[in-house]
Amino acid sequence: MRASANQRTNSAPSRRVAPARNPTAEKLLVAASELMIERNSLEISLSDLAQKSGVNAALVKYHFGNKEGLLLALLARDAQAEVADLEYLLAQPITATEKLKLHIAGIINAYYRFPYLNRLIHLLLHESDAKSANEVSRFFIKPLFDFQRRLLDEGVASGEFRKVDPVLFYTSLIGSCDHLFHGRNAISRATGVGDVTDEVRRKYIDHMTALILGGMVKQPDTKRSIKA
Numbered sequence: 283m284r285a286s287a288n289q290r291t292n293s294a295p296s297r298r299v300a301p302a303r304n305p306t307a308e309k310l311l312v313a314a315s316e317l318m319i320e321r322n323s324l325e326i327s328l329s330d331l332a333q334k335s336g337v338n339a340a341l342v343k344y345h346f347g348n349k350e351g352l353l354l355a356l357l358a359r360d361a362q363a364e365v366a367d368l369e370y371l372l373a374q375p376i377t378a379t380e381k382l383k384l385h386i387a388g389i390i391n392a393y394y395r396f397p398y399l400n401r402l403i404h405l406l407l408h409e410s411d412a413k414s415a416n417e418v419s420r421f422f423i424k425p426l427f428d429f430q431r432r433l434l435d436e437g438v439a440s441g442e443f444r445k446v447d448p449v450l451f452y453t454s455l456i457g458s459c460d461h462l463f464h465g466r467n468a469i470s471r472a473t474g475v476g477d478v479t480d481e482v483r484r485k486y487i488d489h490m491t492a493l494i495l496g497g498m499v500k501q502p503d504t505k506r507s508i509k510a
Contacts, residue, residue, distance in 0.1 A: 307345040309335040311356050318398040324353075324405060354406055354414050360396050361422040364388070368429040378437035379499055385433065386455065386494060387487045393459040394483045400460040427452050443498050458490060 313335035317326045328349060332339040346352040367388065371381055393399055403422065406414045430448055437443030463478060 304345060306337055306341055307355075309337050310342060310345065310352060311359055313337075314352060314356050315360070315396065315398075318402075319396075322397065324398060324401055350406075350410055350414060353402060354410075354417060357399075357402050357406060357418065358421055360392075360399060364392050365422065365425045368425060372429060372432060372436075378433060378440055378442050379495065381433055382437065382443075382495065382498075383491055385430075386491050389455060390459060390483060390487050390490065393463045394478065394480075397463040397478070400456065400463070430455075437498070442500060444500055446498055455490070455494065462486060 310331055313331050314326060317330055317334055318324055328339040328342055331337070331342065331352075342349060342352055346355055368385075371384060371388075374381065403418060406418045408415075427448065430452055434443060434446055434448055434451060438445050
């Protein structure tokens with residue numbers, strides 16, 4: 283795992299996990315998001331945040347408890363709309379196959395908007411305290427995994443999908459996004475590819491849709507009985 287980006291104190295105040303509504307807190311969240319995207323890194327300091335947002339760094343402690351609290355609130359903010367869309371998609375009167383196509387595109391688009399997303403999740407799960415890890419699981423990982431499990435079950439019940447382990451599916455889709463958006467530097471050195479542009483995003487959606495559906499969607503039985 284990568285080096286920790288947070289600078290925790292031994293006795294941090296309790297953190298507020300819900301996305302901030304206070305304008306000053308929102309400025310700090312926007313600044314944190316923009317800095318991590320610009321640098322392709324979670325390594326941002328409180329002075330960086332103050333300079334980017336125009337807000338006194340001491341207000342991080344006031345609104346979020348500490349830097350880890352700010353990162354947790356940022357993830358909650360970014361995850362909120364994505365998780366809300368899952369139930370809406372599941373309720374649509376379209377086939378499970380079409381829902382899966384939209385879900386794959388939605389996940390890749392979310393990582394394109396927030397390329398730090400998976401690194402932030404891993405940081406808060408593995409390099410933070412148990413309270414942060416439990417919160418990440420509650421408001422992001424569990425709803426996403428539950429949605430995927432229900433969608434896979436729906437596709438199997440309708441005869442569209444072969445049975446797929448939901449844990450392996452989650453790992454495949456989320457892992458593929460992590461490697462494209464975080465592992466891009468390693469690929470660049472080996473192949474000379476550039477940044478993740480909008481064209482790359484669109485091509486990756488097409489690629490992952492074909493790859494995943496090609497292994498999951500049942501093909502119609504084209505065998506015809508031969509009359510003697």
